[in-house]
Amino acid sequence: MSDGVGEDQDLDALRKQIDALDSELLQLISRRAQYAQQVASIKTCVDPQTQFYRPEREAEVLRRIMALNDGPLDDEEMARLFREIMSACLALEQPIKVAYLGPEGTFTQQAALKHFGESAISLPMAAIDEVFREVEAGAVHYGVVPVENSTEGVINHTLDSFMDSSMRISGEVVLRIHQHLLVSSTTRRDKISRIYSHPQSFAQCRKWLDAHYPQAERVPVSSNAEAARLVRTEWHSAAIAGDMAAKLYDLEKIYEKVEDRPDNSTRFLIIGNHDVPPSSEDKTSVVVAMRNQPGALHALLEPFHRHQIDLTRLETRPSRSGAWNYVFFIDFRGHQDDPHVAAMLEEVRLRASELKVLGSYPVGVL
Known part of the structure; x- marks a missing residue:
């Protein structure tokens, strides 16, 4: 009994220390947000048309955080936490509007949120050239478009769009692409005869599909999010898509990470006017x-x-x-x-x- 009492006391002491640290973190984050508001006020006085989002400044801050980090959280995890703090503080100055190749639930939206944080306002576009037009027109601050995949190579439509556009590249995002086989609650798993996905995703999972579903019809669609949406309406179909699409359409992953190459990744470009x-x-x-x-x-x-x-x-x-x-x-x-x-x-x-x-x-x- 005495050992159990001692352990409870140790846990209580640790929890009190965590509570105290949480209170301190709350105060520090609030102070950071207040400084961000002061920065916005100074910038606006100097130039009403000023840019609040500074890609080079954010990159330098994140690199500094990663260099200072001693663990136990790894560098990328720590940087992601600071990315969300910075995103929320920036939203106090000016919410960032970002156009991306949609629809909602695509890897491009995931890349947009990875780069700008969850406080950014992400707006889906039906085509890559529409993303370029929205940014050029000033309807959004930035756009996010895919440019190359480690398995399938470059996305030619993006390269061609740059040839006719005055847009500037403001940043890049590399996203590890994990594909899953998704089904709905009404899917008869032993009767799957049709699989939906984007052509690029089919190419990235070709060997796995040949081995596990050689007889299933492969139906290419405009996006993985569209593939996930279609699965909800059919009892004999499945979709190859990522985590965001699975969450958006409430689908279950019956097979995870079915991409043929474990290092499968896609590079995205951030486009802007400056x-x-x-x-x-x-x-x-x-x-x-x-x-x-x-x-x-x-x-x-x-x-x-x-x-x-x-x-x-x-x-x-x-x-x-x-x-x-x-x-x-x-x-x-x-x-x-x-x-x-x-x-x-x-x-x-x-x-x-x-x-x-x-x-x-x-x-x-x-």
């Missing part, structure tokens, strides 16, 4: 059109090599200006305001028929 100042770790995206002549690719890449600039992606797309002409989409480390990057870009501009800087932005933190 250039982003340098942070401590940046990336730049450009699109380059080269003259159709021998050695054009070498001429394009040689300045990158000479200035020791790290290329992270190189994609080729057909040019709309003529047959057999191509444009190159290039991502590289560094900010366009860095002296050595600016010098390299000037050399490329002289060699190319056209150079368009899509934006310099912080490397994704989360």
